[in-house]
Amino acid sequence: MSLNFLLGGCFGWRPSKMPKADEGTTQVWLWTMKVIFIIPLGIAAFESRKVYNTVKGIPEILHPPYNEHVLLAHLLTYIGTMTIFTWLFISSTLLIFHWKAWKSPYILLMGLIDLGLAVTLGTGIVLQAAYLPSTSSGCSNANTWQIVGMNKSFFSVIADSSPPSSAENKCQWFVSAWSEAVVSLSFQMLIAYVGVFFDEREYSFLNPFRPLFYLILVVISPPFWIHTHVVPRLRFAYRYILKLCRITGVKPLKFDQPIPYTPRDKHIVVTNPKLQQFLTIEHVLLVLVDNLHYEDVINLSLTCKSVREAVFPHRDLNYRIPKLKKRVCNEDSKKPCLYCNKKICFDCKATRFFPGLPGRRHVELCQPYCAKCYYTHFSRHARGTKKPCKCNISDRALEFQQMCRTCANSEPTVLRDSRFKRYQQEARDIADGIFLPPGEKAKCGSCxxxxxxxxxxWVCGKCKGECRDAIHPPFAKRRKPLDVEKAEKQEREFHELETSRWLKWMALFRNE
Ligand SMILES: [Zn+2]
Ligand SMILES: [Zn+2]
Ligand SMILES: [Zn+2]
Ligand SMILES: [Zn+2]
Ligand SMILES: [Zn+2]
Incomplete structure (x- = not known):
């Protein structure tokens, strides 16, 4: 018999591929288990026969108030164990002497017989469990076990029928016989499993690996599904709620507005009109500052009121300062002062050993992520997920900082606080994409x-972990969409904005 029907599926479902088994190995396993099983099964069988005979000999315990299935329970256990015991001899003999002939479908037949016997024995065991304690320690109260009204307990009646034994002894005997039957059932289930799932073919419904595979699938799938689908969403929702809670805490930052300097022209006494006229010509002034450091330009402007007005004309400040900054200092080493943004170069800089600035890392290195990329890289806790950023531990480490000479002589705490406030504003502007050209949007750091x-x-650019620092705003505002007709106007506004940034930095310069 080919048993090809085991390869077909039903309702469109087809059995999946399993590892190939070996029928010869199945036979060896079956025979070995059956031989090992003979002795324990023999003990259980003869013990259950004794228990059955005892129960049968006491008619008063076979009907209420005692369990009405007592006789049936012990009969099934007795028949089950005794038949299995006999069948073990027959089946193991058949297996050893008809090794070649007893292949499929005979192994399947043997497996089905074993399964039927296991069901018989199992029924008896389940019925007994209704009126027996689960362990022998439960027998300590055998005299009062499940008594109804004024009746004696089940075990007391049995003890009275065979003096001088006690109810507790009888109870322990019953429980021990029941435990032996349970062990027998476990063995029998194993033998039935090997017999029924005998088929060596990969796509067979009765491939021995199939139940194991489905069992693992059933056991592992729910926790795995929760781990991969539910927990990451909960994690994401939790972080999102925390961001929502932070919305109200983000208040606009207030900066001291610079008081505009408006010279009173009639009070300016021009002591050297030629120099003043000379400096008022912008291209002459720019040629002059070509060889100066920026601080020297400031010092030049401090010569007198008229020279100040010539170098930093109050009506043209927004356009003059960028031009001056472009021309001053050594081009190769020119960069802004860390604290006041004034231009410095290798020759005019001052170096100080100051604590690091906590906000700088967030503005220069941290990258925004879209919700999808954040979910994929962080909420899912996939393999290789970085832990939340802890770089703030090293943020305040002492370091060599290059700055202008004015800042170098200022109080470090005041400088640092003021700079941090600006970093805060910069972090917000970056989140809202304020520095981006019109029509351009901030990009996700991952996709x-x-x-x-x-x-x-936010993701830290240094350690690649999630940056949860409060300097980053939890939400970004909507930017107005680009209107083609207004594009020119917006372009102009952008340049004005750029210039207004100069003004912000000017606040420090003017307050000197
Ligand atoms: Zn310089
Ligand atoms: Zn400075
Ligand atoms: Zn950050
Ligand atoms: Zn970090
Ligand atoms: Zn993305």
């Missing part, structure tokens, strides 16, 4: 797609 307004997730 490089445009970021929409809404929640912002």
């Amino acid at each position: 490089k797609l445009d970021l929409k307004s809404g929640a912002r997730w």
